Amino acid sequence: MKRHIYLKMKTVEEARQLFRSRFDPDTFLPPEEILTSAALGRVTAVPVFARLSSPHYHSAAMDGYAVAAEVTFGASQDRPKLLELGRQAFPVNTGNPLPSGTNAVIMVENVHPRDEATIQIEAGAYPWQHVRKVGEDLVAHEMVLPEKTEVTPYALAALLAAGVTRLLVRRRPRVVIIPTGDELISVAEIEAGEVPPGRVIEFNSLMLAALTEQLGALPEVRPIVPDRRQEIRAALAEAVQQGDMVIINAGSSAGTEDYTAQVIAELGEVLVHGVTMMPGKPTILGVVQGKPVMGNPGYPVSAALSFDQFAAPLLSDILGRHLPPRPTVAAQPAQKIPSKAGLEEFIRVTLGKVGERIMATPLPRGAGTITSLVRADGLIRIPAASEGVEAEKSVLTELLLSPELLEQTLVVIGSHDNTLDVLATLLRRHHPDLRLSSAHVGSTGGLLALQNHRAHLGGCHLFDPETGSYNVPYIKRLLPELPLKLINLVHRAQGLMVLPDNPKRIQGFQDLIRPGVQFSNRQRGSGTRILLDYQLAQLGIKPQAIQGYQQEEYTHMAVAVNVLSGAADAGLGIMAAARALGLKFIPVVTERYDLVVPETTFADGRFQKLWAIICSEEFKTTVAAMGGYDTRDTGAVMYEQ
Numbered sequence: 053m054k055r056h057i058y059l060k061m062k063t064v065e066e067a068r069q070l071f072r073s074r075f076d077p078d079t080f081l082p083p084e085e086i087l088t089s090a091a092l093g094r095v096t097a098v099p100v101f102a103r104l105s106s107p108h109y110h111s112a113a114m115d116g117y118a119v120a121a122e123v124t125f126g127a128s129q130d131r132p133k134l135l136e137l138g139r140q141a142f143p144v145n146t147g148n149p150l151p152s153g154t155n156a157v158i159m160v161e162n163v164h165p166r167d168e169a170t171i172q173i174e175a176g177a178y179p180w181q182h183v184r185k186v187g188e189d190l191v192a193h194e195m196v197l198p199e200k201t202e203v204t205p206y207a208l209a210a211l212l213a214a215g216v217t218r219l220l221v222r223r224r225p226r227v228v229i230i231p232t233g234d235e236l237i238s239v240a241e242i243e244a245g246e247v248p249p250g251r252v253i254e255f256n257s258l259m260l261a262a263l264t265e266q267l268g269a270l271p272e273v274r275p276i277v278p279d280r281r282q283e284i285r286a287a288l289a290e291a292v293q294q295g296d297m298v299i300i301n302a303g304s305s306a307g308t309e310d311y312t313a314q315v316i317a318e319l320g321e322v323l324v325h326g327v328t329m330m331p332g333k334p335t336i337l338g339v340v341q342g343k344p345v346m347g348n349p350g351y352p353v354s355a356a357l358s359f360d361q362f363a364a365p366l367l368s369d370i371l372g373r374h375l376p377p378r379p380t381v382a383a384q385p386a387q388k389i390p391s392k393a394g395l396e397e398f399i400r401v402t403l404g405k406v407g408e409r410i411m412a413t414p415l416p417r418g419a420g421t422i423t424s425l426v427r428a429d430g431l432i433r434i435p436a437a438s439e440g441v442e443a444e445k446s447v448l449t450e451l452l453l454s455p456e457l458l459e460q461t462l463v464v465i466g467s468h469d470n471t472l473d474v475l476a477t478l479l480r481r482h483h484p485d486l487r488l489s490s491a492h493v494g495s496t497g498g499l500l501a502l503q504n505h506r507a508h509l510g511g512c513h514l515f516d517p518e519t520g521s522y523n524v525p526y527i528k529r530l531l532p533e534l535p536l537k538l539i540n541l542v543h544r545a546q547g548l549m550v551l552p553d554n555p556k557r558i559q560g561f562q563d564l565i566r567p568g569v570q571f572s573n574r575q576r577g578s579g580t581r582i583l584l585d586y587q588l589a590q591l592g593i594k595p596q597a598i599q600g601y602q603q604e605e606y607t608h609m610a611v612a613v614n615v616l617s618g619a620a621d622a623g624l625g626i627m628a629a630a631r632a633l634g635l636k637f638i639p640v641v642t643e644r645y646d647l648v649v650p651e652t653t654f655a656d657g658r659f660q661k662l663w664a665i666i667c668s669e670e671f672k673t674t675v676a677a678m679g680g681y682d683t684r685d686t687g688a689v690m691y692e693q
């Protein structure tokens with residue numbers, strides 16, 4: 053096995069400059085002539101000049117009579133004037149050319165017909181009254197659009213008004229996208245059947261093609277190329293013949309089958325292999341036959357960010373559109389964001405304005421989590437020299453949404469529950485201007501966020517074994533001073549997850565101590581664990597009697613995976629986790645999930661709309677239909693302080 057170790061890393065800025073310096077975007081492609089009627093959104097290659105004036109004749113601006121102004125001078129109510137039709141006054145409609153010898157129009161409303169051949173006027177007309185003179189809008193040879201200007205709907209009209217039926221625009225670069233990887237399967241294969249383990253759905257090229265198209269360039273996606281050097285080489289050679297730029301996706305790293313850099317080097321030149329950014333570190337930038345070639349890392353977030361940082365600026369320049377920097381806001385991370393020194397890290401965050409501060413909550417950081425980009429409202433770039441950002445310290449954040457939306461976002465932080473997604477959906481359905489943004493940091497994390505005024509709402513299901521009650525004891529301890537209401541969202545079932553045919557015939561907690569039954573537990577401090585320990589104590593079951601009690605997992609899904617794989621026979625968790633993996637769910641206990649609503653939030657009109665939705669039949673029926681939930685208290689105020 054031969055590994056190809058890359059890495060003489062450049063910074064994002066160095067890499068972009070180096071790549072950019074090898075191409076002159078203004079001459080990279082010859083301009084093309086197209087019909088004006090097809091020019092919407094295209095960019096002018098040269099200034100466009102009017103062929104004709106607009107209007108190109110003196111034209112009546114009103115319906116009425118064209119006259120020579122001089123003939124009308126002196127007319128008044130006391131001394132009206134008579135004008136002879138066909139000699140001194142000529143009927144015209146708006147847009148008609150003025151008959152020769154005339155230079156004004158009297159509106160029809162201001163004229164009194166006397167007889168077939170005569171009209172009477174009671175006021176004089178001034179020269180050029182109600183006339184659009186030649187060239188009022190545009191004069192022949194005048195510039196209609198400068199170069200490098202995007203053709204808007206208005207510009208289309210002006211071009212035609214100026215007699216311009218064809219124009220020279222920047223050519224749209226053709227971007228050939230080559231997905232590589234033995235593990236990839238195509239859309240056709242997914243449609244034909246199942247996705248076997250070990251195979252990965254090829255979705256990056258759809259994303260890269262859409263990003264290309266969004267910029268105005270023309271994507272062309274090639275069939276998946278297997279990890280074979282000769283095949284990748286052949287695909288690249290062909291792509292360079294046919295396209296103006298090539299993106300090879302994956303194979304950028306140090307694996308034994310990562311050939312992208314080698315192949316680019318064989319056919320041309322590698323300018324950069326390795327950028328001090330994360331995700332996106334193994335990015336390759338090169339040139340083959342004068343054309344830009346990129347090797348994007350295979351992980352989707354890496355592929356997207358490397359497109360964003362290197363392909364997008366170059367393509368925009370070739371298209372003649374300068375890509376403006378994204379708007380930024382100063383946001384405060386809701387929690388400390390550690391970062392590896394030596395790499396500039398791109399953290400995807402959700403954003404929401406709480407009081408006067410914009411709070412940023414980091415989304416999952418893995419380069420494989422494409423949903424982090426779907427959910428991101430902003431990007432925090434942590435410089436290579438830094439080891440992270442402290443909580444509540446202002447950092448510049450690139451906005452991925454309109455700043456107005458930040459004002460319309462309710463931020464809920466705490467434990468996750470799928471009903472929050474239902475709530476977000478219904479909120480959008482009924483109030484499209486409002487958004488619910490939820491970050492999942494556990495129940496206690498949610499209470500701490502409220503303590504520091506970092507969220508509008510907390511999502512909480514903390515059971516107190518001392519009192520046998522939910523949430524209130526924790527609130528009294530952690531938020532004693534905060535005036536708030538506790539509003540129930542749902543009661544949800546926790547149950548034992550077992551294989552679909554339940555081979556060990558597990559029915560309840562008592563079965564966990566049977567010999568041969570292996571349990572998968574949650575970590576100490578988690579709501580589920582507290583609940584389990586309480587139930588065991590109630591039933592007089594000794595934890596030590598349960599095999600696997602000491603083996604802790606951090607999520608419902610991790611426990612479910614243990615059951616599915618056979619590593620455990622049972623685990624305690626929520627129905628959604630069991631369902632996701634096709635496990636049988638035996639409900640054993642319900643727990644209360646409440647929203648913690650500080651008084652300031654409660655008084656906010658946006659929350660009142662949300663509350664109305666929580667109380668609605670629509671919400672309750674949707675939640676009940678999901679299974680594993682009880683809505684008997686949904687919307688009710690359970691506690692106040």
Ligand SMILES: Nc1nc2c(c(=O)[nH]1)N[C@H]1C(S)=C(S)[C@@H](COP(=O)(O)OP(=O)(O)OC[C@H]3O[C@@H](n4cnc5c(N)ncnc54)[C@H](O)[C@@H]3O)O[C@H]1N2
Pocket residue numbers: 231232233235236252253254255256257301302303304305306307310331332333334348349350351352354419
């Ligand atoms: N020993 C090292 N291993 C890795 C390093 C390293 O420095 N040393 N870097 C890691 C980093 S960072 C990244 S990013 C990845 C880049 O990997 P490759 O560009 O070589 O891509 P693959 O390994 O083929 O794929 C990674 C991942 O992405 C999936 N993938 C690939 N193509 C697609 C596609 N078109 N659509 C959807 N998903 C795709 C692929 O299946 C893999 O799961 O390398 C690390 N390794």
Ligand code: MOO
Pocket residue numbers: 329330331332333334349351354419
């Ligand atoms: O740098 Mo890689 O691109 O994180 O996942």
